[in-house]
Amino acid sequence: MTRTVVLTGATSGIGRAAAREFAGRGDRLVLAARSPASLAELRDECRAAGADVLVVPLDITSPGAVAALAGAAETEFGRIDAWVHTAAVMAYGRFDETPAEVFDQVVRTDLLAAAEVARVALRRFRAAGGGTLVLTGSVLGHITAPYMSGYIAAKWGLQGLARALQQEARDTPGVRICLVNPGSVDTPIYRRAGNYLGRPGRPPPPVTAPERVARAIAHCVDRPRREVSVGRLNVVMRFGFTVLPGIYDVLVGPLMRLAGLSRQPVAPHDGVLFAPDPDSAAVRGGWLPDLPQVVRSVGGATAAVGSAVLRRLR
Template sequence: MSRVVVIVGATSGIGRATARAFAERGERLVLAARATQTLAEVRAECADVDVLTVPTDVTEPGALDALAGAATSRFGRIDVWVHTAAVMAYGRFDELPEHVFEQVVRTDLLAAAGSARVALRHFQAAGAGTLILTGSVLGHITAPYMSAYVASKWGLQGLVRTVQQELRDSPQIRLCMINPGSVDTPVYQQAANYLGRVGRPPPPIAGPQRVARAIVDCTDRPRREVSVGRLNAVLRFGFTVLPGVYDVLVGPLMRLAGLSGRPVDAHDGTVFAPNPAGEAVRGGHLPDLRQLARSVPGPPGAALRRWFT
């Protein structure tokens, strides 16, 4: 029997890729995000499976409880809960408006904690379930001009480790943490910006489908933490073992690789409201290798299409 999978943050980037990946497996989906219009688009992309869409602002009191209620009313249970919702803001800490900083933390840390609380309540009642939260390599290292996002991901890392310890007496309830590095999603362009230059993911950049595959794989083979990114281990080593060298290099490297040359006026991005026009699986930071895969005939082309879609 197919599982019931709740995906929070399903309209863009990793969340949207994850919805497609679970749909390919025939799972029943509950898709949640702020933009009703984009939820309808993702529902159409997953048309071969049973899909419930629930417009949800994760920062609104009671919204996640209402989401869980809608899921159980429709399907009778929840087997997997995936939280990918996140926003981002660029700017020096002392120049980033306080209300923007607090809303990023509210979305990226407190709402993720809310998702975990709601999901675990249902899993405890059922006796089993898999909760997957999306962190970042920036939950283990730091980078300038991203203070709110970094603080949120460090907090989430600590929360997950603590809850994993508390779940040791509930072996059928699994909590997995997915920590991507740079990923080709629209979150960088959609970010609030008080720095004057548009952000971008520094290389090497992974495709969102790769992160989605890691998420789906954790439902079959749950693991405490999964890192997705070729340089994640190197960055964590440098941050921990060579902190002085790391701190000297991270600023120039961030300005060179993590920021584009495009100027931008100060704005709040999608921190407070969605931008449906900017939501997509990919952010355009990598070539669309799916098109290349479609042009390759025979078994090699089929293998490439499975990898990139």
């Protein structure tokens, strides 16, 4: 059965990887993000994979934008079977040194816009008799770290929201709510983050590929689960935060400065908090090697060496 899947935050990172994953499965896609240029590029990628695609440029923090997106999806494809929400922004800085409007924008995008997506999607699902909502949280919805207060506040809020929605959904058969919580992922969000700390952020190891998170999201649409954790150390970090809070608090600051921040200086900037940057929209952030490209390069080099050897033997 061909499904109609709406993806918000579709043009970068986990959202873009998820769009490719669903396109490869033959689903019909409704892709939404702020940049028309990035959406057009992703549309062409997904159509090349054989998917029917509708793109809707929008800012999910704008009043009425999410409802208009749902209406466009239903007009184009008749119904919405799944809604995957991955849109998120991030800012680094000490809480008291980060501009208030920056903190507010992170919470507005990462929590309040997610709540509006859930509100609109669940109303459609109840009217249609079913549907699956997948929200993208974070391991930082269960633990804390310094210099990311807005993002962490939003992800903790999203964790609580998802749990409350799951409890309410017990009264609406056919409606499922899933929460996918990645750890460190190789996406551009760290480079695109606002920064008021003087040092850029980076994903602390071990780093997961966004394609792995995308597969977990697609699997939730296939077989819904309440919560999925993607990351080898997520359980360890949650254990330390909960069971050994004193030790955790002593270690988390030095570890964050060592593994979660780059060393080169950076001037204060807003990143993509208030405007999109099509040039930085990509699946990968460059923190992991692109293994398919490595395999192709090694294969090409091996073939070239083999051809050279054969020519000399003739």
